[in-house]
Amino acid sequence: MGRITAIEPLDIRFPTSRALDGSDAMNPDPDYSATYVIVRTDVGDGHEGHGLTFTIGRGNELCVAAVEALAPLLLGADVEELCADMGGMYRRLTADSQLRWLGPEKGVIHLATAAIVNAVWDLYAKRAGLPLWEAIAALSPEHFVDLVDLTYLTDVLSREQAIDIVGQAHQRRAGTLERLRTEGYPAYTTSAGWLGYDDDKIRRLCREGVAEGWTAFKLKVGLDLDDDARRAGIIREEIGDDRLLLMDANQRWDVPDAIAWMQALSRFSPLFIEEPTSPDDVLGHAAIARALAPIAVATGEHAHNRVMFKQLLQADAIGYCQIDSARLGGVNEVLAVLLLAARFDVPVWPHAGGVGLCEYVQHLSIIDALCVSGKVDGRMIEYVDHLHEHFLDPVTMSDAAYRLPSRPGYSAQMYPATLEAFRYPGGSVWADPRD
Amino acid sequence: MGRITAIEPLDIRFPTSRALDGSDAMNPDPDYSATYVIVRTDVGDGHEGHGLTFTIGRGNELCVAAVEALAPLLLGADVEELCADMGGMYRRLTADSQLRWLGPEKGVIHLATAAIVNAVWDLYAKRAGLPLWEAIAALSPEHFVDLVDLTYLTDVLSREQAIDIVGQAHQRRAGTLERLRTEGYPAYTTSAGWLGYDDDKIRRLCREGVAEGWTAFKLKVGLDLDDDARRAGIIREEIGDDRLLLMDANQRWDVPDAIAWMQALSRFSPLFIEEPTSPDDVLGHAAIARALAPIAVATGEHAHNRVMFKQLLQADAIGYCQIDSARLGGVNEVLAVLLLAARFDVPVWPHAGGVGLCEYVQHLSIIDALCVSGKVDGRMIEYVDHLHEHFLDPVTMSDAAYRLPSRPGYSAQMYPATLEAFRYPGGSVWADPRD
Numbered sequence: 001m002g003r004i005t006a007i008e009p010l011d012i013r014f015p016t017s018r019a020l021d022g023s024d025a026m027n028p029d030p031d032y033s034a035t036y037v038i039v040r041t042d043v044g045d046g047h048e049g050h051g052l053t054f055t056i057g058r059g060n061e062l063c064v065a066a067v068e069a070l071a072p073l074l075l076g077a078d079v080e081e082l083c084a085d086m087g088g089m090y091r092r093l094t095a096d097s098q099l100r101w102l103g104p105e106k107g108v109i110h111l112a113t114a115a116i117v118n119a120v121w122d123l124y125a126k127r128a129g130l131p132l133w134e135a136i137a138a139l140s141p142e143h144f145v146d147l148v149d150l151t152y153l154t155d156v157l158s159r160e161q162a163i164d165i166v167g168q169a170h171q172r173r174a175g176t177l178e179r180l181r182t183e184g185y186p187a188y189t190t191s192a193g194w195l196g197y198d199d200d201k202i203r204r205l206c207r208e209g210v211a212e213g214w215t216a217f218k219l220k221v222g223l224d225l226d227d228d229a230r231r232a233g234i235i236r237e238e239i240g241d242d243r244l245l246l247m248d249a250n251q252r253w254d255v256p257d258a259i260a261w262m263q264a265l266s267r268f269s270p271l272f273i274e275e276p277t278s279p280d281d282v283l284g285h286a287a288i289a290r291a292l293a294p295i296a297v298a299t300g301e302h303a304h305n306r307v308m309f310k311q312l313l314q315a316d317a318i319g320y321c322q323i324d325s326a327r328l329g330g331v332n333e334v335l336a337v338l339l340l341a342a343r344f345d346v347p348v349w350p351h352a353g354g355v356g357l358c359e360y361v362q363h364l365s366i367i368d369a370l371c372v373s374g375k376v377d378g379r380m381i382e383y384v385d386h387l388h389e390h391f392l393d394p395v396t397m398s399d400a401a402y403r404l405p406s407r408p409g410y411s412a413q414m415y416p417a418t419l420e421a422f423r424y425p426g427g428s429v430w431a432d433p434r435d
Numbered sequence: 436m437g438r439i440t441a442i443e444p445l446d447i448r449f450p451t452s453r454a455l456d457g458s459d460a461m462n463p464d465p466d467y468s469a470t471y472v473i474v475r476t477d478v479g480d481g482h483e484g485h486g487l488t489f490t491i492g493r494g495n496e497l498c499v500a501a502v503e504a505l506a507p508l509l510l511g512a513d514v515e516e517l518c519a520d521m522g523g524m525y526r527r528l529t530a531d532s533q534l535r536w537l538g539p540e541k542g543v544i545h546l547a548t549a550a551i552v553n554a555v556w557d558l559y560a561k562r563a564g565l566p567l568w569e570a571i572a573a574l575s576p577e578h579f580v581d582l583v584d585l586t587y588l589t590d591v592l593s594r595e596q597a598i599d600i601v602g603q604a605h606q607r608r609a610g611t612l613e614r615l616r617t618e619g620y621p622a623y624t625t626s627a628g629w630l631g632y633d634d635d636k637i638r639r640l641c642r643e644g645v646a647e648g649w650t651a652f653k654l655k656v657g658l659d660l661d662d663d664a665r666r667a668g669i670i671r672e673e674i675g676d677d678r679l680l681l682m683d684a685n686q687r688w689d690v691p692d693a694i695a696w697m698q699a700l701s702r703f704s705p706l707f708i709e710e711p712t713s714p715d716d717v718l719g720h721a722a723i724a725r726a727l728a729p730i731a732v733a734t735g736e737h738a739h740n741r742v743m744f745k746q747l748l749q750a751d752a753i754g755y756c757q758i759d760s761a762r763l764g765g766v767n768e769v770l771a772v773l774l775l776a777a778r779f780d781v782p783v784w785p786h787a788g789g790v791g792l793c794e795y796v797q798h799l800s801i802i803d804a805l806c807v808s809g810k811v812d813g814r815m816i817e818y819v820d821h822l823h824e825h826f827l828d829p830v831t832m833s834d835a836a837y838r839l840p841s842r843p844g845y846s847a848q849m850y851p852a853t854l855e856a857f858r859y860p861g862g863s864v865w866a867d868p869r870d
Contacts (some may be wrong), residue, residue: 028532055532055536061504062501103541107538107542108544109543255590280541283717284587
């Protein structure tokens with residue numbers, strides 16, 4: 001017996017704007033931040049759940065306040081019962097009608113939901129003594145689908161269809177797992193292509209990337225077409241024709257501009273253009289995809305819930321489905337989107353970077369491979385080499401692939417020293433701006 | 436000369452759940468609430484801007500905190516310059532990249548944007564000595580369109596097209612205004628149809644409504660089909676075949692359920708079904724509209740920004756465009772949606788009720804008639820008879836129509852006694868729950 005005794009949010013911010021890491025056409029000076037949640041119990045087994053959502057600085061305090069508003073929905077819950085019905089756990093957090101009004105299922109309240117849900121899953125996996133991917137892969141197809149809120153999805157995905165999808169993946173599971181253990185999960189790198197970097201730095205980072213074995217590189221575009229063409233030329237020169245070039249506009253364009261701009265960059269043969277326009281514009285993405293084929297459209301980093309992904313898939317708007325582990329309502333809603341993507345046979349390429357997103361999405365892509373799509377080929381996880389040093393169980397990369405995490409939990413627990421130093425506004429990093 | 440010296444948010448909540456006013460299938464016990472903003476200047480003319488956004492209780496404190504996060508973007512601004520470029524004012528509030536991440540343009544941060552934008556417009560109109568509708572109707576078509584952020588809309592609406600729409604409405608303006616002054620703006624009533632009311636109360640309220648001259652009545656549906664049919668039967672019996680019956684499901688259904696449920700209720704000949712499913716589901720609304728025609732689909736109360744409305748219109752998903760004065764980013768974004776609706780020739784029927792929404796949308800529909808659609812026929816504003824007593828300049832109804840507001844400002848300033856008594860959690864109403 002034991003109960004949830006505390007859901008404690010922390011405001012953690014990293015002063016990344018000082019070096020222009022993470023700069024893009026819409027976000028010139030982000031301070032990568034986390035609303036970090038610690039779930040405590042009185043079970044007495046020493047386990048805490050640690051989870052987070054990701055923001056880029058100002059306003060992180062709103063997500064912290066939203067965690068405080070949601071916390072009463074789980075406080076006092078019996079831990080065993082909660083872990084036995086993690087689908088019910090999710091619905092408890094999203095069904096409060098007064099708080100739902102603030103979204104529904106979007107914006108600050110949904111980001112905070114993600115932080116709590118992710119923390120509870122961390123607790124769940126630690127209690128199971130397994131990394132999250134393995135804890136979830138251990139579930140039957142029926143139990144897996146019980147985790148998902150199918151509300152608003154049944155026009156394209158019934159419970160029976162969902163169970164069937166998971167059941168089919170299970171049949172191939174042993175071989176897939178063997179392959180993942182041997183080769184890891186393939187990744188692409190965004191580290192070379194930030195908008196704030198100069199040409200020499202881009203060239204140097206590409207050269208290093210090729211030497212390290214990377215086969216796919218992402219470039220941020222959308223501020224100036226001549227600059228984009230010059231930088232794309234540098235990257236193509238360095239990576240050659242056989243490696244993949246990805247482009248990301250971070251919502252910079254209207255629909256006609258996106259089409260014209262990318263037609264001008266099409267000679268660099270990008271695989272996809274990511275976030276060409278408003279993340280809310282399903283029909284706009286579909287129009288862009290039709291106009292630019294065979295260049296595909298990718299999006300998802302700001303697609304705020306399963307209903308948006310349903311439509312992006314229904315409308316043939318995306319060729320690559322970029323789930324976000326902190327924008328969606330945590331693990332449960334990501335599983336819903338994995339099922340939708342499998343239903344429409346669109347590969348999942350998770351958004352990562354930020355703070356802890358690489359640590360998170362490795363689990364989610366492994367779950368996709370073992371339990372949902374059943375596939376690894378034609379799929380990659382984004383990789384950015386920022387801020388991993390703050391985590392107890394950081395990602396392990398080799399040969400441009402994520403190695404399977406093996407520690408119990410969901411891998412996004414930060415060191416106590418980090419939680420102390422980067423706490424906003426009281427932490428030492430913020431008190432002394434020279435740090 | 437003078438500057439913005441304070442943007443002060445207040446957490447105001449009305450304990451409406453105690454009487455089940457406002458109860459519907461998704462919101463069983465709302466406490467109608469406002470994040471209320473007072474904009475102060477040092478101009479010395481005695482004018483303050485008062486504005487609000489609407490929530491239903493818990494979480495209102497998050498919108499208050501979001502106003503505090505946004506306030507620095509306008510604090511210290513020159514009041515004259517701000518009022519000379521109200522389009523720029525809007526973009527200052529929505530362009531902060533770090534705060535934008537929390538939406539973008541949705542959820543808590545966008546609700547807070549609405550409260551501030553609405554308050555600044557109240558200040559603008561008071562300085563002009565005019566009711567808001569008249570202050571905006573005084574602008575040239577070019578200046579009117581300058582108020583609107585056309586970002587993400589240019590695939591369907593260019594600046595030139597927008598100016599042309601306003602210019603055409605201007606030509607009919609004198610006649611439209613004369614008609615509005617004589618007849619008022621037509622309204623429908625939601626007061627009879629709340630889910631928490633019993634059959635006798637519904638029957639009595641319908642009878643009173645008919646006697647008062649109402650010609651259109653809205654019923655909340657979606658919890659139990661037999662109940663809905665019985666209640667719809669009572670309303671039809673009372674209002675007869677010539678008056679309009681509207682239905683509102685408040686997002687209760689999945690797409691197939693919406694179609695089946697409304698086919699079962701079609702014998703009561705509703706004009707439209709409002710919010711049949713997730714407000715994010717543009718394609719779902721379109722599918723429902725196709726299946727149920729000639730019963731139309733209406734939505735907008737939770738459509739969070741102009742990009743969502745653009746798509747609802749593009750996809751032929753809505754026959755009635757229900758702008759919300761507090762869910763959209765205040766006056767400026769509502770004007771964008773009025774233009775989009777005119778572009779697609781879909782009538783605007785604003786969502787109202789809540790706290791202050793009737794006070795707001797009367798201005799917006801008058802602006803629509805004078806400056807955008809140029810039409811009144813086939814249009815109605817929702818009316819709910821709650822909470823008007825708290826406003827200095829409440830709506831005036833006669834013959835089931837809104838009379839034109841004549842006091843300077845945007846009509847949602849509350850009495851100081853209300854701001855004191857209903858302040859949460861310290862106000863007397865909350866300190867003494869028997870009140």
